[in-house]
Amino acid sequence: MLEPEQIKEFFKNDKLAAYLGIELLEVGEGFAVSKMKIEEEHLNGINTVHGGAIFTLADFTFAVASNSHGVVTVAINVNISFMKAAFKGGTLTATAQEVTINPKLGTYTVNVTDDNGDLIAIFQGMAYRKRDKIKI
Amino acid sequence: MLEPEQIKEFFKNDKLAAYLGIELLEVGEGFAVSKMKIEEEHLNGINTVHGGAIFTLADFTFAVASNSHGVVTVAINVNISFMKAAFKGGTLTATAQEVTINPKLGTYTVNVTDDNGDLIAIFQGMAYRKRDKIKI
Amino acid sequence: MLEPEQIKEFFKNDKLAAYLGIELLEVGEGFAVSKMKIEEEHLNGINTVHGGAIFTLADFTFAVASNSHGVVTVAINVNISFMKAAFKGGTLTATAQEVTINPKLGTYTVNVTDDNGDLIAIFQGMAYRKRDKIKI
Amino acid sequence: MLEPEQIKEFFKNDKLAAYLGIELLEVGEGFAVSKMKIEEEHLNGINTVHGGAIFTLADFTFAVASNSHGVVTVAINVNISFMKAAFKGGTLTATAQEVTINPKLGTYTVNVTDDNGDLIAIFQGMAYRKRDKIKI
Numbered sequence: 001m002l003e004p005e006q007i008k009e010f011f012k013n014d015k016l017a018a019y020l021g022i023e024l025l026e027v028g029e030g031f032a033v034s035k036m037k038i039e040e041e042h043l044n045g046i047n048t049v050h051g052g053a054i055f056t057l058a059d060f061t062f063a064v065a066s067n068s069h070g071v072v073t074v075a076i077n078v079n080i081s082f083m084k085a086a087f088k089g090g091t092l093t094a095t096a097q098e099v100t101i102n103p104k105l106g107t108y109t110v111n112v113t114d115d116n117g118d119l120i121a122i123f124q125g126m127a128y129r130k131r132d133k134i135k136i
Numbered sequence: 137m138l139e140p141e142q143i144k145e146f147f148k149n150d151k152l153a154a155y156l157g158i159e160l161l162e163v164g165e166g167f168a169v170s171k172m173k174i175e176e177e178h179l180n181g182i183n184t185v186h187g188g189a190i191f192t193l194a195d196f197t198f199a200v201a202s203n204s205h206g207v208v209t210v211a212i213n214v215n216i217s218f219m220k221a222a223f224k225g226g227t228l229t230a231t232a233q234e235v236t237i238n239p240k241l242g243t244y245t246v247n248v249t250d251d252n253g254d255l256i257a258i259f260q261g262m263a264y265r266k267r268d269k270i271k272i
Numbered sequence: 273m274l275e276p277e278q279i280k281e282f283f284k285n286d287k288l289a290a291y292l293g294i295e296l297l298e299v300g301e302g303f304a305v306s307k308m309k310i311e312e313e314h315l316n317g318i319n320t321v322h323g324g325a326i327f328t329l330a331d332f333t334f335a336v337a338s339n340s341h342g343v344v345t346v347a348i349n350v351n352i353s354f355m356k357a358a359f360k361g362g363t364l365t366a367t368a369q370e371v372t373i374n375p376k377l378g379t380y381t382v383n384v385t386d387d388n389g390d391l392i393a394i395f396q397g398m399a400y401r402k403r404d405k406i407k408i
Numbered sequence: 409m410l411e412p413e414q415i416k417e418f419f420k421n422d423k424l425a426a427y428l429g430i431e432l433l434e435v436g437e438g439f440a441v442s443k444m445k446i447e448e449e450h451l452n453g454i455n456t457v458h459g460g461a462i463f464t465l466a467d468f469t470f471a472v473a474s475n476s477h478g479v480v481t482v483a484i485n486v487n488i489s490f491m492k493a494a495f496k497g498g499t500l501t502a503t504a505q506e507v508t509i510n511p512k513l514g515t516y517t518v519n520v521t522d523d524n525g526d527l528i529a530i531f532q533g534m535a536y537r538k539r540d541k542i543k544i
Binding site: 010018 | 146179182186192193195196213215216217
């Protein structure tokens, strides 16, 4: 595994995460936490948070957790269920946890919660592990 | 159903789609097509298009198709499989098609393709239809 | 909610569960546990447990948990990830837990484990709640 | 690719498919069709076809299509949406079609239809391709 600080440094290169104001808070082995303050640009046409913004927050956190072992790992499948709407001014937090891993595949659960700790979305992701090590 | 022009007008309110440069091309009953030119801000840390950008394009197109009947409809579950990487400078096109619909639920398939017509991602979405009509 | 014994009685009518030897062990509000001893008829062509048998065990347990409130509830979407093979002679256990619920929809996670407690599959199910009460 | 007759022969070893009366009708490269006449043992507690029976039919057909290239291939993730109930006496047909394939992963869509051609379920499956060839 890379050092948490190395992982954080590496993920500063994620342009979409930066563009949406996503902040990486914690990294561990197979684990990550990020947050996103809800701004105007995260909203859909009915003024709730866009599914795409929720997905991006969860997907970014999943990417950090799945790449934390230092092997280049890419998402191949995601299932996301949306439970509750969220609104401008609040903050969403995504917590990604590795469920199982083998040399080729890893499975991760990401919970996205609002300021009350209510579940906004559940994300189940499957990632494929390449042969390459992450180059810092 | 609303007129295609009314739907297009309504979806100009989607802030995230606008922020990411997503353009709605076509709307029909249970059908929609959008595109997104890949810019720097759509990329992840390894310079391929971020899953969150692909998802947002597909999710927006799904929202247009599922709201095309004039009833407020929200995403409850999405499954997305990522097949192929895409890069800056190309354009992604999402085509959403209704598969089945009943008074409460609709199911949609969205294909995301690149400039060669290769499949970048397949998105299967389920939407819940509320009682309210869309107000234009 | 119905009494756990009423729910157990009601689910004795599940013909496929009976045909596959699935046994309901526990029922609570939004919660259920079942098991299935792996027999010859549960196998696929390469002598591991068939995905269909694992799914049926998980789906049955999900149905019990989601119907435990006494309202007729039907599966609308399931995502299942398969992690590890299982073999004849072992026993699989499925544990279903409600994640969120509202008047129309419920979301459930089902873990399927083997005799070592290893995760064989993760199942995420979404159910639609009808207006009818379960008739015992 | 193996000959269609070889594939059909190989899948006669699928015990669960045989136990549920599933019949393989057609095999092609990345393609398969099967059917299942709905019997008493396929039903759930409310006398509609059990999700587990529908899933098994679709999963078997997916397995045939994904193994049709002659390489041992296993399911890693499935998303299934249930659209419509089906009843005893009818026949369900599953049609599996390869969507994309690379050396390690394949993606398949399976439609399950009833006697009227109505869609009962849509199944999207992802399979992992091992190094081993199928031994006939």
